[in-house]
Amino acid sequence: MQMSDMISRAIIQLLDEHEGTAQIQRNELASRIGCVPSQINYVITSRFTPEQGFIVESKRGGGGYIRIRRMAQPHDGSGTAAAIMHLVNNLGDSVSEHTVRVILQNLLYQGIVSQQVAKLMTAALSDHALRPVDQEQRDMLRARLFKQMLVSL
Amino acid sequence: MQMSDMISRAIIQLLDEHEGTAQIQRNELASRIGCVPSQINYVITSRFTPEQGFIVESKRGGGGYIRIRRMAQPHDGSGTAAAIMHLVNNLGDSVSEHTVRVILQNLLYQGIVSQQVAKLMTAALSDHALRPVDQEQRDMLRARLFKQMLVSL
DNA sequence: ATATAATAAAAGTCAGTGAAAGTCAATAGT
DNA sequence: ACTATTGACTTTCACTGACTTTTATTATAT
Secondary structure, three states: OOOHHHHHHHHHHHHHHHOOOEEEOOHHHHHHEEEOOOHHHHHHHHOHHHHOOEEEEOOOOOEEEEEEEEEOOOOOOHHHHHHHHHHHHHHHOOHHHHHHHHHHHHHHHOOOOOOOOOHHHHHHHHOOOOOOOOHHHHHHHHHHHHHHHHHHH | OOOOHHHHHHHHHHHHHOEEEEOHHHHHHHHHHHHOOOHHHHHHHHOOHHOOOOEEEEEOOOOOOEEEEEEEOOOOOOHHHHHHHHHHHHHHOOOHHHHHHHHHHHHHHHOOOOOOHHHHHHHHHHOOOOOOOHHHHHHHHHHHHHHHHHHOO
């Protein structure tokens, strides 16, 4: 078995044991498993992405940590989480302002997001807000931000 | 838990107990918590800055103190728009993830934003989400996005 | 009694140390 | 070709202690 698999298993086990939240210390986990610390980053960026339904936060410095959370599953059976995940997975890694608007209209119409949230996301993902980023990178960043926001819901 | 967190908690607890004003004696608090006095300064300068919505006054010498106040929020009905505008106007054009977090915590505390919105904004403004943007431009973009989102509320 | 000098009691500053996580390009496996 | 692994280097954050500055109090000289 590969190291990355072991790392990913360890994280998933923690997620299962702690109701979807795994908080680790990078160096500690690395030395427990027996890999270099930076490989933890590799595994996280490659296998715990928003597309997979995870959100990652971290803090550096003394007492730092990495926290991985699994997206909340809907207990209401309405399938909104499924709808969001479907969207996130089918959204490319580059998206225009116009597309974002259309998608948000739909989400609003379906009652998946509130009007306030839709407005907020529209504002944040507008060309105007992302103006300082050059054209080519802008659509990519927009997609990334969009996914992050969607998964956080 | 880290010492800085304990210090910060102690201050927040005092703030909550005394209608937004915490007055402490540096040495006394330091020895109660078990740290060197100067660390109190560290915590204050890193987590209770004016930008984050706090006002700090102090007096040295015999009978000295440090007083931390939550910045007054307009409490009448029509005030949240004003509060947000004030925030937007006083926010620099470059802001760290940490500062955003603290500000959102305050907005949440004041009931100006919902938990969902706070989470959404935290996710969108995290270093993680803005990763593709270079270091120097990141904090500037973050400030821009933050303002756009706030105004949209 | 008053002005001044010494002492004590606070808080402020700052540069240095160590502990973590992040980045990235080069290399190795498959 | 794609995925995994490594390690050198960077950045961020927490913490410390020696030193400074400010204020209050107390002692002393006039």
